[in-house]
Amino acid sequence: MFSAKDVSDMEARGSNVQTVSTQIENFKKGFPFLSIIHAATIGQGIIKLNGAEIEESVAFFDACAKEGVSLLKFVPASGAASRMFKALFEAKEQLEKGVPEQEVLSKSEMQYFFSNLRKFAFYNDLKQLAGKDPEQLSLLEILNLVLTEEGLNYGNLPKGLLKFHQYGTENRTSFEEHCVEGALYAKNKNGSVKIHFTVSPEHQTGFEAHLSAIKEKYEAAFVVTYDISFSQQKPSTDTIAVTPDNEPFRNDDGSLLFRPGGHGALLANLNDLDADVVFIKNIDNVVPDYLKPETVTYKKALAGLLLDLQQKIFNYQRILNTHHYYSLDSAFFAEAANFLENILNVKPPSNQYYSEKEELYHYLKSKFNRPIRVCGMVKNQGEPGGGPFWAKNSDGSTSLQVVESSQIDLKDPDQKALIDEATHFNPVDLVCAFKNYKGEKYDLSNYSDPETGFISSKSKDGKELKAQELPGLWNGAMSDWNTLFVEVPIITFNPVKTVNDLLRKEHQPE
Structure with a gap:
């Protein structure tokens, strides 16, 4: 199927025959639908914080930041406008x-x-x-x-380089608004604000020039030092295109056609970063200064929840990783299993605990030793996209997942009915941690579900083809993470999908 030149082209991209062959096999067999159990709602998978809990969580986050917890903001910004x-x-x-x-x-x-x-x-x-x-x-x-x-x-141009908001004569791009936001909730103990933008190759120079023009102004205004970096989607994450008959699609010169693997490809970029807490938010979801306080409060509250949860998870990790199963008593196993099921929302297969002590030990160890994310969820107001659900995992366990409509069998009336029950929507408002109790980073690629890709129909030069996207960054690519869902106010979600969205009151001066 592949010539020596094909193999050479794959290797030049950082890919290989095995990976490409797997992708072609995915086209042939298709991706299975995810089995959703029911929608996550308030009290059933989604946490709703009261005023005192918000204050407590914000205070805990601020204290951790002062102690030196390292913070970073990750902004996917490669999309064209x-x-x-x-x-x-x-x-x-x-x-x-x-x-x-x-x-x-x-x-x-x-x-x-x-x-x-x-x-x-x-x-x-x-x-x-x-x-x-x-x-x-x-x-x-x-x-x-x-x-x-x-x-x-x-x-x-990309959205990041467009002027979004008016401030008299010094109006701001969405890139600038993220820099301002970073200074308000992602300032490190040493005064640095680390932000990483993923950009497309043709626009990185423009972003760098824009940063150079505005950096000193915002550093002086917020008394910070910006440490801003950029990366591009890696060619190794591109996926092969095929004909309608699932044969490799070839360009006019005979070379294989590869296409970007969707936002799930950014998992590789995220995996390269190093911080204790990583905030993730899309480039177009920003507001003017007078509306920022609520966003800042909830970002800190989510991060405080994550850090508090992480401390408790670290305790279980430490015990499970330093003791043999036979040295732990039944009280510990009962406590750990209860925490996993009722706090981390991971239900064991068939709603039954493993009967053998050794079996339960390995199950708990695998579930506690995972990256963590706390996801903000807004009330559903008809926005297209993913939402919070309870879903069945490949190992038979049930957990909270961000699920896209493409992952659900809409022809199944029972599954479709569950979508209609959903009360909340995923605004891509995540706070993540991907280190263990020793401070060692997880390899995030090990916690993605390869069975959650997506196939679509496209065309090139008038010829039909099929394209494949990798598991989405906040759904399939983070499928095997420990997850909490928290309701956040709708005011924290203000995406700009059309130019007229900039005329909404949330994007206009006070």
Whole structure:
């Protein structure tokens, strides 16, 4: 199936025949659906903190940070903003074909965009480029200024380099907002703020230039030192494409076609980082300063919960890793099993504890020796995407999982009914820890479920193909982590999916 050149190309990417062959086998057999048991709700897998608990958790986190717990913020930022401007590109194409402006403005989203042009944080940049009030220009001229290289080039830039929020004349990009956020809840004992952005290769230079332009200003404003790094999705995480008949898809020159493996590929980037606590949040989920306090409070509260949980887990790890099973009494096993089931929400297979002491020992040891994540969950308000569920794992145990709709058999009426019961949504608001009680890092690739990939239909050069995504970063790639779900306020979730989202009150000045 593969020539010597194919093998050489794989090796150059950091891949190999075995990995690619496994991917092709995945296309042939497909990925199994995840068996969800029921939705996670308040009191049934989702924790709702009261005011006193929030204060206590924040205070505990602050104390740990002062003691030297190392903090890092991880921001996936490689996505292009082109989808944000889909409607604008369509309007531009219509106008170039001679469609009258009034007809373009008959669409409500276009009417809304142009009538509120002054409210965008990039309005002054448009004005400077045009040399006059942009509202004096034709619709096509405005769209060209926003989208093309002759203007702001927003149609081709990543979201991180777009101006999101107005602060008088010094308006901020979402990249800057993450830098500000980092100073507010991810400041290390030595005053450094470590933030890692994953970016696409073609935009890293732009990010680095932007950082150079704003770094000193924010360091002075928040009395911090920024330690900001960048990485790109690794070629070794790309997946092979196949024809509809599951044969390797080849380019016109005969070479194999590989495609990016989706956001699950970023697990490799995350695995390269070193910190005691890692905050994960998407690049487009930011708010202006006057709305930041609640975000900061809940970030610290989630981190405090994680650190408190970690201390207790470390105690079990230490005992299980330094004692033989026969030296531990039944009281310890009962306590550890109860903690695993009722605090970490990991139910044993068939809801029965292992009958043999040695068997239970190894089961507990494997479940306690895992990375930890605390995931914020917001009330479901119709947003597309994953949600919190109880699901059955490959070893027969049941645990909390972030589940995407693509992982569920929607043709099964019972499974579909469980989705309708869901009350909360995953906003990608995670606080993670991936070291054991000795301070040794886990290899995160060992805690991913390879059976949770995704297959989709695509095309290239007019030819149909099938593409494969790796297990998603916050669902399948973290499937075998110890997990807590905590309700967070909806105000902490303000993604920007279309340019008009920037006109929502959450993204406008106070």
